[in-house]
Structures are given as structure tokens and as C-alpha cells.
Amino acid sequence: QRAQWAKLVDAPSVSKDGKEFEIAANIGTPDDVADAVKQGADGVGLFRSEFLYMGSDHLPSEDEQFEAYKKAVVGMNGKPVVVRTLDIGGDKPLDYLPLPEELNPFLGYRAIRICLERPDIFKPQLRALIRASEFGPLGIMFPMIGTVAELRAAKAIYNECLTELQASHPGIGKNVQLGMMIEVPLAAINADNLAKEVDFFSIGTNDLIQYNFAADRGNDKVSYLYQPLNPAFLSLIKHVIDSAHRHGAKAAMCGEMAGDKYALPLLMGMGLDEYSMSATSILRTRSTMKDLDTAECAKLVDKAINECATDEEVKALVEKELG
């Protein structure tokens, strides 16, 4: 089977009926790009930038960050790279960035909530990213956005950086795509208003499930509540994708669900544009994708959302479809 998959390295990510999608890689360092390319990734859908901060004893400078982002962009050779801005918080402490102890770090001061208050941290990252976009297609996405006001505040700081850089480099950053993660329940519900203000969404199902089911993603005792196929959750995902498309934004997914075999036909039926996953899952997914018909997948979505009541029922439905 692996040999069959290997033939798909240079093949497009396309359904049986010829609809094109993108299957991208999640990476943690610029060195991971080589493997993403080897596995035939159509791009990088999530570059977690935390490594730059966690693997260091000081706040990484603009130039250090620029080199890392540039390396990833150049390595992808014209295929798009989406970098997520710093997603750090109480559960992932940094020695040089003292943060208050919190009872509920997952509900606390983290990610964009820190960056909006600390332009001294946020701006060097954004400037480094804008500079790296001169070397190939680049997307920037903001994590943990919950409200339109937060998105606008992040964009305002981004635009400040852009204006500053354009003073000395006219036209720089013209090709940057701006997006946000959908991982806070209110953002998913309010996707219509948010979609008007971004080029793309990337659905972070790891956190979106954790917050929707009120179940800590790292706690085994509640892991039965990790239910990407729950019909109510599926209808929320569909709402996010439909909202993006209503406003001309692209819909991507970069949580674990994007590489889930059972979720694939459902997400294709909803018209999800990009599937970002660990590089090792790309070829398997591309192989399954080419045997699925999007019109059939859309019918499956309808049944899953309207006729199923539990994730088990959805799984049985999809199993039958996959044969």
C-alpha cells in the first residue's frame, strides 16, 4: 500500500469527480519542510512558531525569526506556508517571560491575548513574517481569536508593521494572506462576521473540541469526549466553512481532525478547501480522496447532521461509505 501511495507524491489532491483540494503539512521547525516536500505536501498549513521561543533562552529577535520563516518559505519552493503567530500561555511557560500562575491556563492569558497586550513581542514577529513574504507565498494566522474586536486589534498591529516596513520597502507584504484560527467556540458561531475581515480561516479542532465539549485535551479521563464526528460538532464545522465561502474566504483545517480518515468524506462534502496534517498522513489522505465523489460526500454530510444523533452513528455511516 505504501508503494501505491508513494506514486501520489507529485499528484494533485483531487476527488474522483475532479474537484481540487489542498493537502498541507503541519510543521514545528523550518527543518520539517524537507519531510513535508518529500511527502508531497501542497503547502504548509500550520507552522507552529512556538519552537523559536521555547527552544531559546531569550525572546527571539526579528532577524532570528526572519531567518527561520524565510528558510521555511524558500524550502517550500513556491508552495504556500502559513505561519501561526505565537501561541504560548500558562501551560507552556517561558523563563524569560514571567506570566502569572493561573488556575485555568487554557482559559487564561495566552496566545493572541498576550500578543495584543505586548506589541514588543508581537511586532518583531509580524515584521519578520512580512519580510519573509518577499521570498514566497506566505500566510499569517492569529491563534485563539474569540471576537471581532480581537481580530481587528491584531490586524491594526499588523497594519502598523506593514506601514513601517513599506516606508523603506515600497510594496512589501502585498502578497501576504491574513487569516485566523477558529478554535474558540464563539468564533465558530460568529464565523460570518469574522470571515468578512480575513482571507482564510483555519479550524483548530484540537482546541475547538476541547472548548466545545468542556474537556481538557490532555486528560485521559475525559478523552471519550474527543468527538470530531459528533453530529452537533459537524454542523458547527459546516457553519464555519459555509460562512467562509459566503464571504470569499478560504476554509482550511489544521487540527487532528483534518487527517482523520472518517472525517475526510464529511469535510470534502462540506467543501473544506485545505487539509493540514502531519506529513506522514498526506499520501494516505490523497489516496482516499481520489476515490471519493464530492456529490456523494455532500449527501453523507446531510445524513450525518440530520439523521444521526451520536458520533458512533456517524462513524458507522462513514464506514459503510468507505467500504
Ligand code: PEP
Ligand atoms: C488546534 O487547536 O487544533 C491546533 C491546530 O493548534 P494546537 O494543537 O497547536 O493548539
Ligand code: MG
Ligand atoms: Mg490550538
